[in-house]
Amino acid sequence: MKSILIVDDEENIRETLKDVLEDEGYAVFLAENGKVALRILDTHVVDVILLDLWLPEIGGMDVLKMMKERDSNIPVIIISGHGTIDTAVRATKEGAFDFIEKPLTIEHILNVIDHAIKINALKEENLALRQGNLNSYYMVKGSxxxxxxxxxxxxxxxxxxxxxxxxxxxxxxxxxxxxxxxxxxxxxxxxxxxxxxxxxxxxxxxxxxxxxxxxxxxxxxxxxxxxxxxxxxxxxxxxxxxxxxxxxxxxxxxxxxxxxxxxxxxxxxxxxxxxxxxxxxxxxxxxxxxxxxxxxxxxxxxxxxxxxxSLRERREDIPGLLNYYFEHFAHESTNKMKVLSDEAAQFLVQEYTWPGNIRELKNLVERLTILTRDVAVGLEDVKNNIPYLHEAEFLADGSFVYNEKDGLREAKENFERNYIVNVLKKNKNNITRTAQVLKVERSNLYKVMKRLGIW
Ligand SMILES: Nc1ncnc2c1ncn2[C@@H]1O[C@H](COP(=O)(O)OP(=O)(O)OP(=O)(O)O)[C@@H](O)[C@H]1O
Ligand SMILES: [Mg+2]
Structure with a gap:
């Protein structure tokens, strides 16, 4: 069953929409303002959002931005009053899926919702295909x-x-x-x-x-x-x-x-x-x-x-994994398969500690496949693509490593990554405590860690 969140300050609109949508077989959540809406999004699975732009306290445009920050995949359909078309158009630029004008006609609403759900399903399907969902659990045999x-x-x-x-x-x-x-x-x-x-x-x-x-x-x-x-x-x-x-x-x-x-x-x-x-x-x-x-x-x-x-306790398995993933990502990106220099291979197989184990190995090989230009991958390329390698330098005196390749965005991400990794270490990898220290929701911390490749 698909679920729809209706955010509108007018009670009769909320209730009328709710009746109609429930009759159509949707589960419906109601929110009279942005705060309530965000709370519902934190705790429930929502497939489509109907959002009025005229809201008390936090305005609809801001609510839209906050929604998109939380989860950019949920389609938001804007409900706009007379004379607010300009704003509604602006909202679609901010990532809203579409807008419908008041007075609302039921047929139109149902059409737009149906469309949003179908498009989203297609998007997810494509994403799953691209990520080769089935492949991602392939198990390379160990040596x-x-x-x-x-x-x-x-x-x-x-x-x-x-x-x-x-x-x-x-x-x-x-x-x-x-x-x-x-x-x-x-x-x-x-x-x-x-x-x-x-x-x-x-x-x-x-x-x-x-x-x-x-x-x-x-x-x-x-x-x-x-x-x-x-x-x-x-x-x-x-x-x-x-x-x-x-x-x-x-x-x-x-x-x-x-x-x-x-x-x-x-x-x-x-x-x-x-x-x-x-x-x-x-x-x-x-x-x-x-x-x-x-x-x-x-x-x-x-x-x-x-x-x-851990991978460092079974180094015999590293060559097979490297091989598999170099082939896998070459295939996926249609780039040529990269070849490690002897020096680079020796470093990865015999010296590097692999704190992130196979996940780290997989990410590293993907980066090397996409980011390095030549087919031959040397030791320097490898070291440049291991984000944690300079970590000690990074925090020793609170300063940071200057890297001319990095723009502000990468620099911020590096800082975030290092900061989180260090707080995690201090708290013996206890996520709950780390989240408390960082003053973020634990579930959010997971999302951030995933984005930064820590987890
Ligand atoms: N034997 C293997 N062969 C190929 N790839 C593997 C193998 N084992 C794990 N991987 C890959 O390594 C990554 C991490 O695997 P997985 O998610 O199962 O680890 P995990 O132990 O559950 O990690 P975490 O504790 O961080 O949740 C995945 O992308 C997975 O595809
Ligand atoms: Mg896991």
Whole structure:
């Protein structure tokens, strides 16, 4: 079911639109001003926004900008009054999808909404195709003994229903392993549902995981299935499991014990048939000692433990990965396949520490494929494309490294990246604490980290 957010200060317009749109089968959220609208966007999935430009307090144009900053993918349709066409046109320049003039005709509104949804679906499809979604979970076979051991473990546990707990540093391939297990199991025809427990605001974890019943709280305008229900007959991947609050942990534990869930506001228990795979980059035994992670939940999850060692602990695997990704990105970008000089290869295979593991390797190879001009890639090219290499210099005296290639934008990004990486280190990679220190929402911090390539 698609959902629409209506932002208008006139109650009768909101209510009339709501009736019409609900009749058409949309879920509808209502906001009387920008603040309420932004709050709804922070907590709900919205497919299309109808936005009036004349709003009290924060004006519609500013609301539009804030919406676009949060998520530029949701189409915003402007509702404009008489004589405000100019502004409406300006709004489309600011990224609004289209505008409709008052008085509103129902047919026109429905058409524009339908159009917006279709165009967006196409955009997403293209994006998924471009990113080669399927390819992005390809698993290069390992040459090291440890990785071969992991591959064996995967095939031997895939057919059972046992729970698996995957541990390993950032970017070591925990999700790749989880998906592989799902693909090799009899559950492969059913969904694999990945839940990033750290990226969901704590207040929403319950509704995300268990869903809710229409009317169980303000804003619950329709029934919503939770991730456990969506994953029925398939696999649920609970990622970053250590970042769940103790409260959420208690709820998940109950579900794992009973294998049934109750939607928020629901009246009955729903049986679920789900295989649970969890992952974390944290040391759970340490967190258990500090009473931040429940020991009973740990035992429930840790039936088959799979630990993926960091790349620097299994350097034999690096050449195969480099090869695969140089070929992959050459193919994708239609650039010639690059060739590393002996010096560069030696540095990457034998010396570099790879703090970001396979994810970092993949990003580096993509940059080298696109950014370097010659087919031959030397040691300097490689070092210039590793953003963290100069990090120590960068913060030692609070100054920065001047790099003539960087414009203000790159410089800002470098600063942001280094700052976040350092605060993360200071807080032992604890995202919650880092977000508090940086005074940002934890889920937002994740988005920023992703954008900057830290995560
Ligand atoms: N064996 C592999 N072969 C090829 N690519 C891999 C392999 N393992 C991981 N990758 C790639 O490395 C990247 C990181 O993998 P993944 O997202 O599974 O790591 P992760 O351990 O879940 O990381 P994080 O802790 O940061 O979430 C992905 O882009 C993935 O495609
Ligand atoms: Mg992951």
């Amino acid at each position: 090291s003994d440890v990785y071969n051991g992991i591959e064996k473990l995967i095939s031997s546990c895939a057919h059972s229903n046992s729970r698996v707990l995957i541990t390993g540093e950032n970017g070591t391939g925990k999700e790749v392993v989880a998906r592989k297990i799902h693909e090799m199991s009899q559950r492969r025809g059913a969904p694999f549902v990945a839940v990033n427990c750290a990226a969901i605001p704590q207040t929403l974890i319950e509704s995300e995981l268990f869903g809710y019943q229409k009317g169980s709280f303000t804003g619950a305008v329709s029934d919503k299935k939770g991730k456990f229900e969506i994953a029925d007959r398939g696999t649920i991947f609970l990622d970053e499991i250590a970042d769940m609050s103790l409260e959420a942990q208690a709820k998940v534990l109950r579900v794992l014990e009973e294998m049934q869930i109750e939607r928020i506001g629901g009246v009955s228990l729903i049986k679920i048939d789900v295989r649970v795979i969890a992952a974390t980059n944290k040391d759970l035994s340490h967190l258990i000692k500090e009473r931040q992670f429940r020991e009973d939940l740990f035992y429930r999850l840790n039936v088959v433990p799979i630990h993926i060692p």
